[in-house]
Amino acid sequence: MLARRFLSSASSPLAPTIRQLLLSPPPPPAACVAVNGWVKSIRRQKKVAFAVISDGSSDAGLQAVFTDINLAKNLTNGASVRLQGTLADSPGAGQEKELKVSEVEVLGECDPERYPMQKQALTVEYLRDHCHLRARTREIGAMLRLRDSTTRAIHGYFEDNGFIHVHTPIITSNDCEGAGETFRIAPSSSDASTSDAKPSEYFNHPAYLTVSSQLHLEAVASAISRVYTLSPCFRAERSQTSRHLAEFWMLEAEWAFTSSLTELCDVVEHAIRHVLRTHAASPDMDALWKQHPPATSEAKRAELQSYADAPQPWTRLTYTDAVDVLAAHHAQTPGGAFVFPPAWGSSLQSEHERWLADTYVRGPVFVTDYPAVLKPFYMRLNDSDGGGKERQTVACFDLLVPGMGELVGGSLREERTGLLEAALERHGLDKADYAWYLDLRRYGGAPHGGFGLGFERLISWMSGIESVRECIAMPRWAGRMLL
């Protein structure tokens, strides 16, 4: 990995970043290096000054030492600078190398009186109001690098397992079963010209922003048997929770030739373990967990790694068994353990999901085989378990993780045309709208399944960042969209 990086850096048109510089074989002792970056902090003593310079390539930045303190006199927090000097071993704690500065050029000044990103702690709300500048904070910078490295780990996992990445459509005619939480689109000229016109249909029929790439992936997976996408999805929901965004990214995978819910769960578990393992020594995760009290943060990081390294598969539990343990716990607790009494046939509430992962399992848990009535039309009906029609279940799962609740959902998809048509009818959907979806089964259909994972939730879970609004560069939610 590193070898490759150095090789191609050699022919790169770009000068090394601070991260590349610190990872490179050391330059000859007297060799002059140039470093570009922003001043993160500055400390002036009588005969020497120190500054931390960051170009965003790593959490650490580079310590710059000014033995001629005049060189540092124009430096302020936030200013962009170009420094020249020599790299030397650092006697100080906290860094291996430092830059002994011989030349300074201020490229862009930053008035410390007016700079909106002051050194003192800024509130989450203040930073949301300044989202064009908030990548300059340590937390958001680390989160952005964590998104990048997590994305690369995901791409690596799916490539290694024979999956093809597909760019699925964002604009779609599918309105998510008419649930009404979609965004509808129109060319801006049409509603600008007249105030009372319906949006003219640029595509000749209504167009929405996608809420999931699943159905599109299923179409491609009927030809390229393993596909996935990391794609933006949109929900116009009004709920203001720490786990919901109007625009979010979802990892969705779909593959043919599987009839096994166990295999689906295995792939999800392997993929997440892979991501966690590649981040076992992530300085960006360190930086983010350091926002919490040390006792909590160390325990939490160790806990995450223990999920990655657990010798046994993560716990799997049917919905029916989950309701049993929830109901027993509820009954045993004086006054009841939950606001919503657990009952077969009702959705699991957040409080139920959290208790299962946080307390009962104390780790990730796949809850499988939910009642058909609770789930979308496309999930594959299980063979009767003797409970009769009222107890019909589908071959699906939700992955619940401690501190978060639902992180992934998936299922086998109904590939039997007759059963799928019956399910469409049961859900009050128009068969004509799904003719293409039925075609996928009619012509060489194969048993298949897949899942969706909320990318911002994964970042939140891995980093301890409380709200998904801080898990994306420029968050959008009800009432809120800057830039």
Place this chain on the structure above:
Amino acid sequence: MLARRFLSSASSPLAPTIRQLLLSPPPPPAACVAVNGWVKSIRRQKKVAFAVISDGSSDAGLQAVFTDINLAKNLTNGASVRLQGTLADSPGAGQEKELKVSEVEVLGECDPERYPMQKQALTVEYLRDHCHLRARTREIGAMLRLRDSTTRAIHGYFEDNGFIHVHTPIITSNDCEGAGETFRIAPSSSDASTSDAKPSEYFNHPAYLTVSSQLHLEAVASAISRVYTLSPCFRAERSQTSRHLAEFWMLEAEWAFTSSLTELCDVVEHAIRHVLRTHAASPDMDALWKQHPPATSEAKRAELQSYADAPQPWTRLTYTDAVDVLAAHHAQTPGGAFVFPPAWGSSLQSEHERWLADTYVRGPVFVTDYPAVLKPFYMRLNDSDGGGKERQTVACFDLLVPGMGELVGGSLREERTGLLEAALERHGLDKADYAWYLDLRRYGGAPHGGFGLGFERLISWMSGIESVRECIAMPRWAGRMLL
């Protein structure tokens, strides 16, 4: 690369794909392997039958041999099957290995009478009408794998060069300078309820689909100095050309601490050379070029590789020089060479761009330093070249490539607050709307630049696919959006 694949496949929950199987070390001679896929073709002889089975993991598929022809009797084109047998060296031309089949299971039948994807050549228009099934054709399958491998090559290049991938917003308040070719969005419930209401503003102000991630990337690049995105972009244009889509993907990169147009062009050139080199032996590119007559296709592929391997940098030419050579050629040609006479101060037309790349340079060419009046407000004004205000140019480039025309556009961005404010005014834009954009300069601004590359155009150029509508899984253009 392969070593890594085998290593992790060993612990993969999934059985190997056909591609993985053929790349793996051969199994012991008598070992039984199972293969899942779709029947691509079937050839029955008296005592033996042959079928090509594809699971979409590679262009080639796998030849299956049935010495018991009864086993093949239920196979039809398009059916999904599970075959078991032993892998053996193939005596036939065209493949190294074949599967001697001992067991057949038809997973999903495909009625040859009704199957919309018949073996005979289907028109491009027919396939567009069946876009849920068209990934089953050899061309679209190869194109989807080419998108995947090109995406990975791009991610590899930018990772190696210290860039962080950022998911930039899709929904934005930026309406692209009011050009009117944006899509506007509203929650679907608002315009469904009343036909004469303006779309209620879910975000409290108008929201559009992004036409470019550049401004957002600039914000992040003022903290993380090298960023890029491969992101969907949207234009509600009515033009019906082979190079335009309403929804397309754009590679955009932005980096700080550059004042050099040469460096911008160098990065673009290196990135594209890298992509071409990683595809020098791509079977998917082979399959796609094979759609053309052999003479053309071999010459074209060789030509593409020659651009990747050219010892000299690609030609760079200022706009002013380009207009001079265009005008000279126009004047020298009896009756004129072009429909639009070339003139300084006018945009280069497609015919001009094509002639420059196809005929004059016979290769990729960067045309740089266009007149300021032709370009957006954010491009960096060049120092006066003595031509006075009328001849003011900006530090920008378009990369023109043979057979295509414009593939990439980029520029240095105006980082000088005063000049940027003047440019906003000149373009009739409201300074208040760009207060955040000015902030990026006000507080530690750094010289910076970037570019945007149309991903479908790149795929079209690399593969010889004529229209970008065949360069994406499910294309959207004016009047057209299926699924």
